Amino acid sequence: MKINGIYSKPGDTVVTVTDQTHAGDVVSYTSEGQQVTFVAVNDVPKFHKMAIEPKKKGETVKKYGERIGVALKDFAPGEHVHTHNLGSREED
Amino acid sequence: MxxxxxxxxxxxxxxxxxxxxxxxxxxxxxxxxxxxxxxxxxxxxxxxxxxxxxxxxxxxxxxxxxxxxxxxxxxxxxxxxxxxxxxxxxxxxxxxxxxxxxxxxxxxxxxxxxxxxxxxxxxxxxxxxxxxxxxCRRVDCDLSDLILGLECGGSDPTSGFSANSVLGAASDAVVDSGGTAVLTETPEAIGAEHILRERGATPEVGQRIYDAVKNNEKLFLDLGMDVRSANPSPGNKASGITTLEEKSLGCIHKAGARPFTESYSYGDMIDKKGLMFMDTTAYDVCSTVAKVAGGAQVVVFTTGMGTPVGTAVAPVIKMTGNRDTYKNLEDILDFDSSASIYGEKTTEELGGELLEYILRVASGERVKAEINEAFDMAINQFASYC
Missing domain, CATH: 3.40.50 (Rossmann fold)
Structure with missing residues (x-):
């Protein structure tokens, strides 16, 4: 299956899609040699992030193996992750 | 080389x-x-x-x-x-x-x-x-004679994954050959300062870089302003970068993996070899100029969305990891690293190709910013004109 997601480091809770992705599309990426697939829950623009782990409001979101912010609301794997549900601080 | x-x-x-x-x-x-x-x-x-x-x-x-x-x-x-x-x-x-x-x-x-x-x-x-x-005539010079400026601007998510990582590989090669590379743009280390601190060649150098980053955010907070309100920019966000931490963690890939030898103040002359940090604003022109004032003879500027910026003194190589951007804006861009996004080439392979290109530019090959006569200038200041 075509690889259309970038998983950068162990611990990441999001992947970056390399194509314009629509709800229902399969996103496939490689994690430590294994191919993993998720179904996009909603549209994810090219090079935007998609959750691969469920997050509760206030929980840490990771990319590059590091904290990039906290969930501003609950979200599920396959959901688009951007300014509507991710911020530097919980009060953002 | x-x-x-x-x-x-x-x-x-x-x-x-x-x-x-x-x-x-x-x-x-x-x-x-x-x-x-x-x-x-x-x-x-x-x-x-x-x-x-x-x-x-x-x-x-x-x-x-x-x-x-x-x-x-x-x-x-x-x-x-x-x-x-x-x-x-x-x-x-x-x-x-x-x-x-x-x-x-x-x-x-x-x-x-x-x-x-x-x-x-x-x-x-x-x-x-x-x-x-x-x-004056050109003579043989070594990589150890080179001070390479590391800059990014108009970033998008490909910057961290591709262009900055490829530039990091080239930076490591320059440093390994006895040369110098300099990372700047202090606000774009916010959220990554703990990583930079660990990369100090000595604990003191690491702490000085960490303090520069912390002081930068505090300087603005003390004035009642939030750096994060201006950074990431609207364009960064539209392209998919959400938070300043995410942007910073992508930015620091430019500095490869070598330890930081020294931390300099804005525009000070670089007088040591190895990987350096310089405390500058994130405003691209200001930061690029500071590196050139510090002695960088060549700057490599990574971009996601594209920018024509250059200086009158040093060639500014423009590279992107976004294939669409390269195709659309080829008259302002010099190097396409997008092959690493699609698994066609490794970061290391592209880093080698970039280094060869840097050496050609150092030997006289003109970059787009020079051909376009993009000779920009900005200098940071603390107060307004009085």
């Missing part, structure tokens, strides 16, 4: 052989521009300041401008002042003399018979400088 560069009498190495014409104050820019435009081979370098600044900002302006002139890429310079401005002739002469012994001339418009008299005098001086520059 070698390149063909110019060895200067002050010990520095250049990759260009510029004769620079610079206004001593913006008010005299019209004369400096006319002089540079009259003499083939001369290059006009803008100066946005020169007057009506606090002593602290005047010192910063002088440090940057004297650093630009002292850069190895410059053979010699003419400063065209107005006459009544804050930064007087002797201040320029002294600031430049502290850094280099290269030819420097100064004329003031108010003492040179107006615009025509100033241009006539300036043209004669610049013609003589060009004759001196033409005697």
């Amino acid at each position: 070698k390149f063909k560069g110019y060895r200067r009498s002050d010990g520095r190495v250049g990759v260009r052989n510029h004769v620079v014409v610079m206004p001593g104050v913006t008010c005299a820019a019209v004369a400096a521009k006319k002089i540079a435009a009259t003499v083939p081979g001369a290059v006009y370098m803008h100066n946005p300041n020169g007057c009506a600044q606090t002593p602290r900002d005047t010192a910063i302006t002088l440090n940057i401008l004297s650093g630009m002139i002292a850069n190895g890429n410059v053979y010699g310079a003419l400063i065209v002042g107005l006459g009544c401005e804050t930064i007087q002739e002797e201040m320029y002469v002294e600031a430049v003399a502290q850094k280099t012994d290269k030819p420097l001339h100064y004329i003031a418009l108010q003492k040179s018979g107006g615009l025509k008299g100033t241009v006539d005098s300036g043209v004669k001086i610049v013609q003589e400088l060009i004759q001196g520059a033409e005697i």
